Amino acid sequence: MNTQKFDAVVIGAGAGGGVAAALLAEAGHKVLVIERGRAQTFADTGRHHLKNQRVSAHGHNAGPDERHPRVVADADGKTHTVLPWQGGYQANAATVGGGTRVYGGQAWRFHPLDFRMASTYGVPQNSSLADWPINYDDLAPFYERVEHELGVAGDSSQMTHLPQYARDYPMPPLPVTRKGNALRNGARALGWHTFPVPLAVNSIPFQNRPACIHCQHCVGFACPVDAKNGTQNTFLIRAQATGNCELRTECMVSRIETSGGRATGVTYFTAERRRVLVEADIVIIAAGAVETARLLLLSNIGNDQVGRNLQGHVYVAAFGRMNEDMWDSIGPGVTTATTRWSHGNDSVIGGGMLADDFITLPVAFWRTARHSDVPRWGADAKNWMRTNYRRTLEVKGPIQDISSPDARVMLDANVRDAFGIPVARLSGATHPESIRTAQALHARAVEWLKAAGAVEVWGEAPKHPFLSGGQHQAGTARMGDNPDTSVVDRNGRVHGMQNIYVADTSVHVTNGGFNPFLTAMATAYRTVQGIIETA
Amino acid sequence: MELLDSHAAMVQAIADRILPADETAGGGSAECMIHIADVLGNEQTQNIDLLRMYLDKLNVTAKIRHRHRFIDITIEQQDALLTETENHPAFALLAELVHESYWASEAGQTTAGFEVRG
Ligand SMILES: Cc1cc2nc3c(=O)[nH]c(=O)nc-3n(C[C@H](O)[C@H](O)[C@H](O)COP(=O)(O)OP(=O)(O)OC[C@H]3O[C@@H](n4cnc5c(N)ncnc54)[C@H](O)[C@@H]3O)c2cc1C
Numbered sequence: 001m002n003t004q005k006f007d008a009v010v011i012g013a014g015a016g017g018g019v020a021a022a023l024l025a026e027a028g029h030k031v032l033v034i035e036r037g038r039a040q041t042f043a044d045t046g047r048h049h050l051k052n053q054r055v056s057a058h059g060h061n062a063g064p065d066e067r068h069p070r071v072v073a074d075a076d077g078k079t080h081t082v083l084p085w086q087g088g089y090q091a092n093a094a095t096v097g098g099g100t101r102v103y104g105g106q107a108w109r110f111h112p113l114d115f116r117m118a119s120t121y122g123v124p125q126n127s128s129l130a131d132w133p134i135n136y137d138d139l140a141p142f143y144e145r146v147e148h149e150l151g152v153a154g155d156s157s158q159m160t161h162l163p164q165y166a167r168d169y170p171m172p173p174l175p176v177t178r179k180g181n182a183l184r185n186g187a188r189a190l191g192w193h194t195f196p197v198p199l200a201v202n203s204i205p206f207q208n209r210p211a212c213i214h215c216q217h218c219v220g221f222a223c224p225v226d227a228k229n230g231t232q233n234t235f236l237i238r239a240q241a242t243g244n245c246e247l248r249t250e251c252m253v254s255r256i257e258t259s260g261g262r263a264t265g266v267t268y269f270t271a272e273r274r275r276v277l278v279e280a281d282i283v284i285i286a287a288g289a290v291e292t293a294r295l296l297l298l299s300n301i302g303n304d305q306v307g308r309n310l311q312g313h314v315y316v317a318a319f320g321r322m323n324e325d326m327w328d329s330i331g332p333g334v335t336t337a338t339t340r341w342s343h344g345n346d347s348v349i350g351g352g353m354l355a356d357d358f359i360t361l362p363v364a365f366w367r368t369a370r371h372s373d374v375p376r377w378g379a380d381a382k383n384w385m386r387t388n389y390r391r392t393l394e395v396k397g398p399i400q401d402i403s404s405p406d407a408r409v410m411l412d413a414n415v416r417d418a419f420g421i422p423v424a425r426l427s428g429a430t431h432p433e434s435i436r437t438a439q440a441l442h443a444r445a446v447e448w449l450k451a452a453g454a455v456e457v458w459g460e461a462p463k464h465p466f467l468s469g470g471q472h473q474a475g476t477a478r479m480g481d482n483p484d485t486s487v488v489d490r491n492g493r494v495h496g497m498q499n500i501y502v503a504d505t506s507v508h509v510t511n512g513g514f515n516p517f518l519t520a521m522a523t524a525y526r527t528v529q530g531i532i533e534t535a
Numbered sequence: 536m537e538l539l540d541s542h543a544a545m546v547q548a549i550a551d552r553i554l555p556a557d558e559t560a561g562g563g564s565a566e567c568m569i570h571i572a573d574v575l576g577n578e579q580t581q582n583i584d585l586l587r588m589y590l591d592k593l594n595v596t597a598k599i600r601h602r603h604r605f606i607d608i609t610i611e612q613q614d615a616l617l618t619e620t621e622n623h624p625a626f627a628l629l630a631e632l633v634h635e636s637y638w639a640s641e642a643g644q645t646t647a648g649f650e651v652r653g
Binding site for chain 1: 553617634643648650651
């Protein structure tokens, strides 16, 4: 395929972009997918414990690289230019598959009330909390399609916080770990319902790829046997198999070209910084919440809402030392969750899912799981790791972010990336109510660990609002019926533009008390199906 | 920018006190020293002068008190000097580097009990 004219251009080969590419190509549209990262193998993603998408002290293993700085503004307005692995950047990943290449794959449907946050709880002062224009029932069929087409392992009969599934997950859950069993026992003692965490990981051979081998390097890394399901080994493969889809990697889109309320195409730079213009009948932006907002701003598309309401998740984390060895080496590691506290918590807004965690690398454990009384050095420091690493249970959970219009992506007036394009400038913080909710949930995490038999429990609840985009970044082009308070309509189309759609986490009005990728893919599926049906 | 050999030897001795060898290697293992040298030489160049001054001061104190270089005094004497200076930013920097390199290294993973199967 040599043409520079396409039926559709999809910007970003991540979660949402992968879904969009497959559906459009299978419907017979000529599609170009443009991705700034490269396709990565297991070998070149590596297993470096200090350079990965979870511990990025000295770099990432799945991009973005140093050509893509951002500017971060402090509360006092002071700005810092940061590289992708430095504090405040809000990195996800930049490679074929986007975040899904190296993610953990927790494949959550949002709770029905997650779509109704404003009408359930009211809107706190200075917050932009709003309902989605669509609801759980609108998305349920698309959740189901993604679960089956991507490949999710779980047990729908135990998801009692949700309406009954029309079809169970295509694979049974992964095995429970010793840590998971201890937490299940603790929850039982408290009268809390728990269930297996749904994961986009093959528990049995699926779609001609093998089952998970339970290695210890899942989250933040690529899978050694290709048993983790991202768009790079599912939707994007399907798209290319049609012969209708071309994927151009290491190409950085700089602008969506428009004329009279329509997109006419996009301009991008190759790795050699050659500028290329392609024409397209439809443009679908799926560049992740920060870069999607940046592209809209660079292209003068959309209203004053573009880039606002940046959110991710405020996380709670608590740790509990057991008297016995809890390590069983079984990855991915996250097996057991409760949604008992997702909603209905006294005098706070929303709540969140709580669960155990992926296997934590020792270096990550030292950095994030030790309390302030742990000796900083000497034999006691070493012995603390020796006695605690294998015995410690973790309970973690993403708390509903209460959106703030001031948590924001703008264009920086001074700093440009390696292609000469103004970079994203990030500022603001989540609403203080998110912190109150996190504190309430932290108390529940502590309660759970104690009930599970932990003899020592530690970990601090978040205290102060901060900008919470990160790997769960969302909300910067939110969906709504009112063009004054949202960026895209309920069909994912940018208000006022005839043929520009957003199909990634940017459209999330609220980000749920769950990890967000499945909702991004289901929403993208719904949006693109709508495009195909009306084309 | 690189450390002088004498400074590198001191960094190694301090690393071995931050995480002492026992049945597993200590923080001054070859694997850790490669990482520490790499970070100091490439990512933390702005802190090299601070580190050099700290190391020189430690050495001078060792000579005044014990009439030997820091690397030649007993580990008890080394620990005492390090305890006195543990709030120095250069010590904090070293401690951070030693911990991250150690817990990411094979020896550190063994110490913690992180077993890799697959
Ligand atoms: C280590 C890790 C663990 C995670 N674990 C989970 C989990 O367990 N569960 C969960 O729900 N979520 C998880 N996530 C988050 C999840 O990956 C994201 O929510 C999801 O990928 C977001 O999808 P998206 O389509 O919005 O963007 P992305 O998947 O980020 O895709 C955007 C793509 O667009 C590309 N792009 C950006 N700008 C341009 C441009 N100008 N030109 C060309 N290309 C561009 C980017 O390089 C990127 O590849 C994890 C993420 C990471 C990194």
